[in-house]
Amino acid sequence: MNKLTSILMYGLTGTVATASFSSCKNMKKEEVKKPMNIVYIMCDDHSFQTISAYDRRYMQTPNIDRIANEGVRFTNSFVANSLSGPSRACMLTGKHSHANGYTDNADGNMFDGSQQTFPKLLQQAGYQTAMIGKWHLGSEPTGFNHWDILVGQGDYYNPTFIRNGEKLKREGYATNIVTDVALNWMDSIRDENKPFCLFIHHKAPHRTWMPDxxxxxxxxxxxxxxxxxxxxxxxxxxxxxxxxxxxxxxxxxxxxxxxxxxxxxxxxxxxxxxxxxxxxxxxxxxxxxxxxxxxxxxxxxxxxxxxxxxxxxxxxxxxxxxDYMRVIHSVDRNVGRVLDYLEAHGLLENTMIVYTSDQGFYMGEHGWFDKRFMYEESFRTPLLVRLPGGKKGDVDEMVQNIDYGPTILDLAGVQVPEDMHGVSFLPLLRGEEVPEWRSSLYYHFYEYPAEHSVCRHYGVRTDRYKLIHFYNDVDCWELYDLQADPSEMNNIFGKPGTEEITKQLKQEMLKLQERYDDPIRNQYKD
Incomplete structure (x- = not known):
């Protein structure tokens, strides 16, 4: 469907009203409830530790914090695969890596753009979609009315972009340029008569942390x-x-x-x-x-x-x-520019704003930089959401980046496909009680042998425990009590007294592998 002949429109209270788009011009202004837009801001490798809404040890991020202050802060937000390309594929498809086919960043690996993604479903429902900034999935973007992406990883200075298939180099600093391009799209390119979903994807603060x-x-x-x-x-x-x-x-x-x-x-x-x-x-x-x-x-x-x-x-x-904090300072400044634009143009009242990262990052914990492991610093990711008329404060339920697509589709009034692994957390954004929310999360990392030499592993996390199985080149298990050992320094797998919880976690892991149809379950049954 290429026209907005009929659209489910959300008012500020989150209630739904159905209206013929063509007849909206004839309705009184107070009777029209504007459809909800989405501005999705995602950085690459932004640790939750360096957002002052989460942690004040390192720096202040007042503009990013504004999203949390006017909306919600997810305290238990995680990824399905802590690696840039695979994480983005999980977000776009609402599926774990084995199901969307993009498991790692190996040379020549390309995301299958012919498959179902939530931007495509939004397009079919009459939304206009735009992808600006870091794509990092090999193939050209699909499901977007407009795209203007960095080539590969992108450069911090004087980066080359591909705009709807055409290469062009832009002088300046990448974070500023990506924001400029996004604001220009909202200001001069989009159709103001249609709802939109805009993805603003920054290179920052990816290695090598070059400040403005x-x-x-x-x-x-x-x-x-x-x-x-x-x-x-x-x-x-x-x-x-x-x-x-x-x-x-x-x-x-x-x-x-x-x-x-x-x-x-x-x-x-x-x-x-x-x-x-x-x-x-x-x-x-x-x-x-x-x-x-x-x-x-x-x-x-x-x-x-x-x-x-x-x-x-x-x-x-x-x-x-x-250098990392300086790069984040630029990100925060540019988030402020986006918020100021939305406010100045009367878009805050009907735009959901998301701020997140494609995964977490180590700020020296365990002596490390980078990500990949299922340990908390890379598995956990920041997630701040401002929904007009929605809840304010903390959301403690466990969510994962496979949930983003279902949530945005739900917000737009689009039916969530049954084959998506994620679930909509829109009820949580509205402050509704959800008594049967998930009690565990599944994770799977594939890229080995490769840069940083992190062994392949999969695992399960509950509110208190984490069980990880490293496989292929090694075969070993790790078990952590996150309540007693939040830094994950003491592997208690096989220790006396852990037999029952280990059994329960293995059963839960197998249940999730079966639910998501991960073929690894047939290779490593224990």
Whole structure:
């Protein structure tokens, strides 16, 4: 259906009224209930720890917090596969990775755009859809009236985009540009007579955490607190000891920490040094001048100090944290621009605003950066939602990114397909009691062998316990009591007294694998 001949329209109270679109012009203004728009803002690798609505240890994010203050903060929001491409595929399809076919970011892997996605279903219901920013799924976007996406991972500075199939390079900083393009779409391209669903996908704060020029000196005087388990020894956790995402061992001085010295004296052994120097050389002369003013003194001091051991490790941590927070500051500023636009144009009253990330991220916990593991920092993701007329405050029920599509379809009055694994959490947004909400979540990570060497694993999480099975190259189990051990330092699998809870969790895991038809259930029955 290409025309809005009939649409389910939600008023501010969330009640439903059906009206002929063509007859709306003849109805009195007070009788027309505007259909609900959706603005979905998603960052890449934004940790919940660095949003002040969740955690105030590191920085303030007043604009992102505004969404929480005027809406809800999900305290138990998780992903199905903590890796950028697969996570996005789960979000678009409402299905776990094995069902949507995009399990990992292997070279040449492409999302099957011919399959059912919730943007396509919105289009069929008369919505206009737009995808702006980071796509990162290999194939071209489908299900969008307009798309303007970064090429691959995207660059922080002077990035190349593909706009409806046409490549173009834009000068400037990616977070600002993505916001500019999104605001322009709302202002000049969309049909104001139709409801819309706009996806604003930022590259930030993905590695290598390159701040905007105006933010380079931000937080200079801040010393960030070290996680208590920064020097984790990984006792009882074999896969954790095999990873290659250690700040101490694997974070590259030139690529990650911007030590691309002009004298070419700083060298690294991760294989990333050359690309780090490429990123610097890709800056235009004006950008380089500002960049050099900030980084040249840091490089000079680093050479003079000749750090090693613990001192080097903690210097790397502080450098990482400073750049990451500066990148988030730019994200927060641009979220403010979007909110201000919606308010100035009278769109706040009928637009649901979502802020989330494609997964969580390690801010030095276990000594790490990156994601992938089912441990809390990467499995858990921020989710803030402002629904006009909806609930304000915290939502503690467990939700997952496979639920986003069903929720948005539900909001738009579109029937949720039965083959979607996720469920609509719209009732939770409205503050309704949902007595039989899910009591467990399923997770499955596939990408091994690959970057960061995180072993394949699947697992189940309840409100208190987490059971993980690492498989394929290893065969080991981990069990955590999240109440007694929230940092997941003590693997209690096989310990006396855990027999009954282990049995229950294995049964629950198998039940979820059967519900979602994950073929792994036939290979590793225990």
């Amino acid at each position: 020029l105006c933010d380079l000196d931000l937080y200079e005087d801040v010393t960030y607190p070290m996680p208590k388990n920064f020097y984790d020894k990984y006792e009882g956790r074999i896969p954790a000891s095999k990873q290659e995402m250690s700040i101490i061992e694997d974070m590259d001085l030139v690529y990650d920490l911007k030590m691309a010295d002009k004298e070419n004296e700083i060298h690294t052994n991760t294989g990333l040094e050359g690309y780090g120097r490429y990123l610097y050389n890709a800056l235009n002369p004006e950008q380089k001048a500002v960049w050099d003013k900030h980084y040249d003194p840091i490089i000079a001091k680093f050479k003079k100090d000749k750090l090693s051991g613990k001192a080097l490790a903690e210097w790397k941590y502080q450098q990482y944290m400073h």
